[in-house]
Amino acid sequence: MRYDQARWTRNGEYEPLLAEKDLTRVEIRDTEGETGEESGSAEGDVTTVESPLPDELTRDELALPGLSEPELARHYTRLSQMTYAITTGPYPLGSCTMKYNPTFTEDVAALPDAAVHPDRPAESVQGTLELCYRLQDYLARIGGMDAVTLQPPAGAAGEFVGIRVASAYHEANGDERSEVIVPESAHGTNFATAALGGYDVVSLPSDEAGRVDLGALEAALSEETAALMLTNPNTLGLFERDIEEIARMVHDVGGLLYYDGANLNALLGRARPGDMGFDVMHYNVHKTFATPHGGGGPGAGPVGVSEELASFLPAPRVREAGGESADPEGEPTYERFDPPETIGKVHGYEGNWLVLLKAFAYIARLGDEGLADASAKAVLNANYLAERIEYEVPYGPFHHEFVASAGDQDAADVAKRMLDYGVHPPTTKWPEIVGEALMTEPTEVESKASLDQLAEAFNTVASEATETLETAPERTAAGRIDQTTAARTPRLSWHALGE
Numbered sequence: 001m002r003y004d005q006a007r008w009t010r011n012g013e014y015e016p017l018l019a020e021k022d023l024t025r026v027e028i029r030d031t032e033g034e035t036g037e038e039s040g041s042a043e044g045d046v047t048t049v050e051s052p053l054p055d056e057l058t059r060d061e062l063a064l065p066g067l068s069e070p071e072l073a074r075h076y077t078r079l080s081q082m083t084y085a086i087t088t089g090p091y092p093l094g095s096c097t098m099k100y101n102p103t104f105t106e107d108v109a110a111l112p113d114a115a116v117h118p119d120r121p122a123e124s125v126q127g128t129l130e131l132c133y134r135l136q137d138y139l140a141r142i143g144g145m146d147a148v149t150l151q152p153p154a155g156a157a158g159e160f161v162g163i164r165v166a167s168a169y170h171e172a173n174g175d176e177r178s179e180v181i182v183p184e185s186a187h188g189t190n191f192a193t194a195a196l197g198g199y200d201v202v203s204l205p206s207d208e209a210g211r212v213d214l215g216a217l218e219a220a221l222s223e224e225t226a227a228l229m230l231t232n233p234n235t236l237g238l239f240e241r242d243i244e245e246i247a248r249m250v251h252d253v254g255g256l257l258y259y260d261g262a263n264l265n266a267l268l269g270r271a272r273p274g275d276m277g278f279d280v281m282h283y284n285v286h287k288t289f290a291t292p293h294g295g296g297g298p299g300a301g302p303v304g305v306s307e308e309l310a311s312f313l314p315a316p317r318v319r320e321a322g323g324e325s326a327d328p329e330g331e332p333t334y335e336r337f338d339p340p341e342t343i344g345k346v347h348g349y350e351g352n353w354l355v356l357l358k359a360f361a362y363i364a365r366l367g368d369e370g371l372a373d374a375s376a377k378a379v380l381n382a383n384y385l386a387e388r389i390e391y392e393v394p395y396g397p398f399h400h401e402f403v404a405s406a407g408d409q410d411a412a413d414v415a416k417r418m419l420d421y422g423v424h425p426p427t428t429k430w431p432e433i434v435g436e437a438l439m440t441e442p443t444e445v446e447s448k449a450s451l452d453q454l455a456e457a458f459n460t461v462a463s464e465a466t467e468t469l470e471t472a473p474e475r476t477a478a479g480r481i482d483q484t485t486a487a488r489t490p491r492l493s494w495h496a497l498g499e
């Protein structure tokens with residue numbers, strides 16, 4: 001590994017700059033010189049007290065590097081050059097919708113008025129509540145849903161909330177059901193959500209054309225079906241043309257239809273899950289609405305539902321304050337409220353407010369036309385790229401993404417080699433319906449020139465020998481890393497750099 005470029009000191013070594021200290025003892029220095037009983041000794045005005053924390057939670061050293069601002073700036077710039085970002089080049093990681101996050105949303109979130117304490121009373125944060133209300137409304141209109149909660153902190157958390165809401169709905173109807181149906185091409189979180197929700201997972205095979213097999217669905221459906229979880233377009237980038245028939249079949253047995261919103265970028269401003277018959281959905285705002293993606297920061301995964309499910313949503317939601325609390329002559333006022341049969345709380349306050357604010361800013365800036373334009377270009381870009389690459393691309397025509405096959409090559413090797421050509425690789429080996437899958441989603445943000453650059457990278461790798469691929473990447477800061485070890489026992493401390 002070549003991480004040694006990122007050194008902490010000028011001579012290239014890690015040197016703790018502070019002597020080891022026992023931090024189980026806290027020093028309290030009395031600057032006034034007024035001393036308590038224990039202090040006032042010849043040693044100076046220092047009191048030590050026992051830390052209230054248990055021993056296993058205290059550190060025995062806190063050796064902070066003492067660096068100047070330029071040293072720090074260089075360190076982080078060097079690190080940023082060792083990795084790959086959407087600001088470096090195209091990032092066609094299928095199903096993830098790695099679109100560029102426009103920085104104006106950061107400006108909006110950095111406005112001093114955006115930083116409100118969540119415990120402030122509703123009267124003093126009317127602007128915040130109004131934006132929450134309007135975002136609920138935007139999302140409901142985009143998804144064709146009747147009510148939205150902003151609370152869940154990620155798409156997967158939204159799935160869990162959606163399935164909990166569905167199960168609360170069935171329970172309220174005195175209708176115990178034990179199964180959730182998930183297509184075999186679904187994202188792993190769908191299976192996990194269904195299982196965590198207490199359901200038996202019924203896996204649904206695809207038909208020859210890569211879509212839901214209606215015969216298999218018929219066979220899987222029963223009085224035990226609580227829900228069918230689908231994403232549309234599906235993970236192959238194909239629109240489920242039979243969606244109305246699928247909805248009818250699921251509803252006929254008393255089940256609910258769940259929409260995994262990860263692929264909403266394909267439909268924005270053009271089609272709505274609610275109109276297709278979906279009863280509940282989550283929105284991945286970091287995919288569709290350009291809020292920060294990955295990196296372990298806070299996220300958001302709002303959930304929308306149809307009228308019948310609204311009373312089960314998590315608390316609180318935000319509404320216009322009607323009746324006596326509102327001034328009939330003046331502006332509407334907004335209040336938090338708990339839906340009557342709420343499943344409870346899944347996150348503090350309104351959810352991750354600053355992330356939600358960025359989603360709001362993005363939607364408001366694009367408007368109806370901008371959103372419809374985004375989905376059109378996302379679909380056009382995926383189909384253009386699918387045409388240009390020399391790997392076999394089964395199925396099609398596509399929506400926002402397509403799945404090519406690396407054929408005799410190993411998809412993971414292809415991905416590593418693509419890094420050498422200055423582009424990010426696609427998602428690999430999923431869905432399993434396509435052997436050595438290269439799941440590719442360029443998104444609407446790429447120009448024709450960058451799509452051509454991507455196609456060239458794909459096509460160059462397609463013509464290369466296995467031996468070349470097996471040792472790739474050659475031109476990146478880190479070479480062939482042991483991914484399993486990196487994932488299972490990550491080194492998360494900067495101490496490791498010097499060792």
Ligand SMILES: *Cc1c(COP(=O)(O)O)cnc(C)c1O
Pocket residue numbers: 095096154155156157186187189190231235260262263284301
């Ligand atoms: C990304 C994704 C999810 C999970 O969403 P997170 O916000 O990452 O938790 C679920 N389903 C599909 C199809 C996805 O692509």
